[in-house]
Amino acid sequence: MKIHSLSMIVTTGKKFLALLLIVGSLSAVSAKDGDHPNIVLVMADDQGWGQVGYNGHPTLKTPNLDAMAAAGIRFDRFYAGGSVCSPTRATILTGRTHTRTGVTTHGDNLCLQERTLPQALQKAGYATAHFGKWHLNGVHGPGVPVLADDPNHPGLYGFDEWLTSTNFFDLNPLLSREGDFEEFKGDSSDILVAEALEFIQRQKEAATPFLAVVWYGSPHGPMHALEQDRVESEDEELGHHLGEIVAIDRSVGALRRGLRDLEIEKDTLVWYCSDNGGLRIDPDACGTLRGNKGDFFEGGIRVPAILEWPGQIEAAIVDAPATTMDIFPTLVELLDLPGDSLLPLHDGESILPLLKGEELPRTHTIPFSFRGRTALIDGEFKLVNNSRKGPEAWQLFNLEKDPSEKRDLSEKLPVRFRKMRKEADRVNASVEASAAGKDYAESQVIQPPRGEYWYEMKAYQPHFEEFFQRREFKKYENRVPPALR
Ligand SMILES: [Ca+2]
Numbered sequence: 001m002k003i004h005s006l007s008m009i010v011t012t013g014k015k016f017l018a019l020l021l022i023v024g025s026l027s028a029v030s031a032k033d034g035d036h037p038n039i040v041l042v043m044a045d046d047q048g049w050g051q052v053g054y055n056g057h058p059t060l061k062t063p064n065l066d067a068m069a070a071a072g073i074r075f076d077r078f079y080a081g082g083s084v085c086s087p088t089r090a091t092i093l094t095g096r097t098h099t100r101t102g103v104t105t106h107g108d109n110l111c112l113q114e115r116t117l118p119q120a121l122q123k124a125g126y127a128t129a130h131f132g133k134w135h136l137n138g139v140h141g142p143g144v145p146v147l148a149d150d151p152n153h154p155g156l157y158g159f160d161e162w163l164t165s166t167n168f169f170d171l172n173p174l175l176s177r178e179g180d181f182e183e184f185k186g187d188s189s190d191i192l193v194a195e196a197l198e199f200i201q202r203q204k205e206a207a208t209p210f211l212a213v214v215w216y217g218s219p220h221g222p223m224h225a226l227e228q229d230r231v232e233s234e235d236e237e238l239g240h241h242l243g244e245i246v247a248i249d250r251s252v253g254a255l256r257r258g259l260r261d262l263e264i265e266k267d268t269l270v271w272y273c274s275d276n277g278g279l280r281i282d283p284d285a286c287g288t289l290r291g292n293k294g295d296f297f298e299g300g301i302r303v304p305a306i307l308e309w310p311g312q313i314e315a316a317i318v319d320a321p322a323t324t325m326d327i328f329p330t331l332v333e334l335l336d337l338p339g340d341s342l343l344p345l346h347d348g349e350s351i352l353p354l355l356k357g358e359e360l361p362r363t364h365t366i367p368f369s370f371r372g373r374t375a376l377i378d379g380e381f382k383l384v385n386n387s388r389k390g391p392e393a394w395q396l397f398n399l400e401k402d403p404s405e406k407r408d409l410s411e412k413l414p415v416r417f418r419k420m421r422k423e424a425d426r427v428n429a430s431v432e433a434s435a436a437g438k439d440y441a442e443s444q445v446i447q448p449p450r451g452e453y454w455y456e457m458k459a460y461q462p463h464f465e466e467f468f469q470r471r472e473f474k475k476y477e478n479r480v481p482p483a484l485r
Contacts, residue, residue, distance in 0.1 A: 037312075038212075038264065039271075040259075041211070041213045041271050042271070043273055044218065044245070044272075045217055046274070046275070046276060047248070047278065048299065049278065050285055050287030052065050052069070053066045059231055059233065060231060060246070061249075063253070064253030065248075065249050065304070072315060073306065073317075074305075074318070076319050078322050079303070079366060081348075081368070082301075083300040084105065084275075085135050086107055086136055087106075089134075089275065091347075091348070093110065093117050094117075094343070095327070095343075099370070100439065104435075106140075107138060107139065110137075112151075113446065120332065120342075122160070123337075124209075125209065126208070128213075129162065129163075130154040130161070131163050131195050131199075131214045132164065132192045132213075132214055135166065136152065137450070138449065139453075141476065142167055145179075146179070147459055151447070155178065161177075163175050163182070168221070170223075188217050189217075189218050190250065192216060193252075193258070196214050196255070197258040215275075216248055222472060223237050223240035223243075230242075231246065241281055266312070269309040272305065272306045273304065276294075276300065277298075277299045277300040280292050285299075286299030288403065289405075290406070297405050298405060301375070307355070318354050325366070326348040326349055326350065327348065329342060329346060330348075330355075344439070365423055366378075369428060373385055374424050378420060381420065385424075396417045397409060453479070455476045464480060
């Protein structure tokens with residue numbers, strides 16, 4: 001084992017066009033004619049919509065995210081494809097709503113029959129790498145290094161290189177470099193960006209375009225910020241939680257600076273977002289939005305998102321809805337990838353027009369489903385069933401007039417309500433067919449769903465002794481079944 005030390009909106013209406021505030025003139029966003037811009041996807045774990053300086057958080061300062069937002073496109077209605085971790089990760093890799101992909105909830109394994117973004121980029125000659133939280137291999141429990149022979153490791157979904165944990169991690173993380181365990185010292189966000197920049201520098205030297213995916217383990221619990229990062233708060237845990245975002249922000253600054261130092265910032269598109277809404281520990285986590293992580297109200301799914309590509313994309317604030325499901329289809333169009341890169345049935349759409357400052361004529365609603373709950377976004381309208389209580393729980397909101405979702409319009413707008421209810425039934429039936437494997441050539445799902453706690457897995461038994469000496473794993477020692485002791 002190596003030890004490291006680190007020093008340190010359906011836009012069919014004209015209304016939404018009016019909300020698209022373009023600053024400065026537009027350049028023609030294009031990557032045709034043999035151009036291969038680099039792609040960096042960065043994602044926080046549980047950062048709420050309100051937890052950025054530019055959305056007015058009262059105590060948290062995020063100067064680097066604010067600068068990135070001012071220099072790029074700041075999405076003000078960007079939706080994580082799921083209201084919790086793994087689901088959103090699945091939507092990014094597939095462009096599909098997660099319930100189609102085998103990932104129903106936290107920790108489910110992504111179906112190996114899906115077509116993924118890194119696979120498509122590999123075929124286009126890109127070097128691909130994943131850094132950080134994976135959480136798509138069906139292993140539950142706090143993050144541990146992904147095993148070399150894990151049947152759902154990142155390499156099997158198109159990543160040439162990976163430095164990964166099964167789930168969340170914290171200060172001084174233990175990560176897996178393609179199966180080899182490596183221990184690091186310092187804040188995990190700093191570490192992931194330093195590692196990503198090392199990969200990026202190698203690709204620059206080799207003149208190879210790259211996809212770098214950086215999925216932080218912060219500000220998810222356990223909450224331990226470096227002393228220097230802690231935010232002053234009467235609630236000590238909240239101070240640590242916000243301090244983890246301070247570290248994220250610093251690492252975003254390091255990433256932006258690193259690309260500039262390598263003089264490749266104009267060849268590199270960086271897309272930042274969070275994986276779900278904010279936590280209750282911070283009363284300001286979701287600003288004035290209703291709900292938190294796990295909900296289909298805005299607070300659970302609307303997240304900070306910024307896209308920066310100097311020289312190609314002008315600074316703008318985009319108020320049209322967009323989602324993590326759009327990332328893959330957008331890159332397919334931008335990079336002129338083959339049409340079959342994506343499975344034919346996908347829920348995201350290319351938002352390239354928004355990047356060019358144009359109107360986006362979305363062809364269908366943005367669907368969400370999770371544990372019997374459903375939401376559909378259709379421009380300014382949102383249909384939501386957040387309670388699992390059946391038909392009586394459906395509500396309709398106008399997000400433009402009522403962003404805090406206080407006034408249910410289902411009785412006031414019965415025609416729209418019925419139309420969207422019908423659409424929700426259609427989407428849910430389609431999702432059920434996908435989950436049964438109907439979108440795959442085999443017409444069925446081949447790998448049985450996983451869902452095991454690592455401390456109950458024989459494959460991890462040889463590492464128990466090492467793991468249980470560590471602070472973050474100690475309390476799980478007594479959960480090991482007798483057969484594995
Ligand atoms: Ca999360």
